[in-house]
Amino acid sequence: NAGVTQTPKFRILKIGQSMTLQCAQDMNHNYMYWYRQDPGMGLKLIYYSVGAGITDKGEVPNGYNVSRSTTEDFPLRLELAAPSQTSVYFCASRDPSGQGYGYTFGSGTRLTVV
Amino acid sequence: DAKTTQPPSMDCAEGRAANLPCNHSTISGNEYVYWYRQIHSQGPQYIIHGLKNNETNEMASLIITEDRKSSTLILPHATLRDTAVYYCIVNPNAGGTSYGKLTFGQGTILTVHP
Numbered sequence: 001n002a003g004v005t006q007t008p009k010f011r012i013l014k015i016g017q018s019m020t021l022q023c024a025q026d027m028n029h030n031y032m033y034w035y036r037q038d039p040g041m042g043l044k045l046i047y048y049s050v051g052a053g054i055t056d057k058g059e060v061p062n063g064y065n066v067s068r069s070t071t072e073d074f075p076l077r078l079e080l081a082a083p084s085q086t087s088v089y090f091c092a093s094r095d096p097s098g099q100g101y102g103y104t105f106g107s108g109t110r111l112t113v114v
Numbered sequence: 115d116a117k118t119t120q121p122p123s124m125d126c127a128e129g130r131a132a133n134l135p136c137n138h139s140t141i142s143g144n145e146y147v148y149w150y151r152q153i154h155s156q157g158p159q160y161i162i163h164g165l166k167n168n169e170t171n172e173m174a175s176l177i178i179t180e181d182r183k184s185s186t187l188i189l190p191h192a193t194l195r196d197t198a199v200y201y202c203i204v205n206p207n208a209g210g211t212s213y214g215k216l217t218f219g220q221g222t223i224l225t226v227h228p
Binding site for chain 2: 004033035037041042043044045048058088090092103104105106107108
């Protein structure tokens with residue numbers, strides 16, 4: 001099925017470890033986003049990309065890095081994991097030529113840093 | 115982006131209409147009103163959007179006041195599966211400096227009971 005695929009679904013990291021959260025979409029959407037959601041809170045934007053090779057910071061970028069080498073993939077890198085990065089991470093994509101809708105979210109990656 | 119205000123929680127009986135209000139008094143002329151919902155920590159799901167006219171689709175209806183300062187999402191026959199957090203978001207359609215980034219507030223927790 002077409003959509004946004006996130007891997008892994010769950011992960012436990014130790015403090016100081018690193019990992020990459022994978023996000024792939026097969027809808028040829030130019031715009032992609034990474035959000036995090038802490039318990040009981042709304043989503044906050046970490047990074048976004050408007051096309052291959054173009055990325056920019058969102059509201060809470062510290063401790064994360066992204067790259068966008070292809071239209072399909074938008075991985076999120078955590079360097080030196082900290083307990084404050086325990087959260088649920090959602091990737092989303094969008095077709096900017098669409099009429100306002102078209103945001104498709106992945107099912108999320110639940111990350112715990114201990 | 116304009117901010118929105120929603121009640122933190124609402125209840126609805128199964129089979130009845132659920133009317134979820136949203137205030138967005140600072141909305142700009144080019145900003146759309148979007149509604150998303152999030153069921154049990156899954157990725158947010160698009161419901162409906164509108165600019166100034168009332169809109170209806172297979173999931174819901176959106177009523178926007180003439181001055182565009184508030185709106186109401188209507189689920190005509192709520193079911194138990196509609197229990198979720200509902201987010202009202204205002205955002206330009208595409209492009210511009212916001213690049214379609216979504217700003218999520220706390221949303222309204224809708225509980226549908228038998």
